[in-house]
Amino acid sequence: MSRPPPPVVSYAPERTVYVTGFSKNIATGLRVGVVISPPRYRPEIERAIRATTWNTPTLISSLICAWIEDGTVARFETQKRQDARQRQQVAREVLCGLPVVSHPDSYFVWLPLGEESRADRLANALMERRISVSTAEPFCVSATIPQALRIALGSVPFDSLRPALLSVRDAVEYEQYR
Known part of the structure; x- marks a missing residue:
């Protein structure tokens, strides 16, 4: 931060x-x-x-x-924060217009989905494209699980991030208009 x-x-x-x-x-x-x-x-x-x-x-x-x-730990942390900011910038660009929730120094974003969308169906469709995302279920402590995706930004090479996020966007838009 x-x-x-x-x-x-x-x-x-x-x-x-x-x-x-x-x-x-x-x-x-x-x-x-x-x-x-x-x-x-x-x-x-x-x-x-x-x-x-x-x-x-x-x-x-x-x-x-x-x-x-x-000071090596401090340097590593600074480098990781800079990398996370760059990845967040790519996510903001690609997912612009979608209700993304994130922090600029974070390696993930939350993507709440519309009422008609199913996070598990989207996660499975993305897995078929070899893109792994999480639903909200493992992170939820309430009885009602929101329809949302947790998208990790740090687990792929930087050059692969934009194409992967474009695939996520395509899948979300397809799911919304099924």
């Missing part, structure tokens, strides 16, 4: 526990995370970690610590 809100820790440092990982913001293969907490919570957190997880290899831990200290 260009102007993120202040972190929660700035309001309540004595009771804020910060948990993060590196598989989304750096590389999917880095299955390691960090927990930063006030000193009074550390013994319980350390016990929970020891009881529920395997140790991270020392080499990976050392690498991540060095990357945090030398």
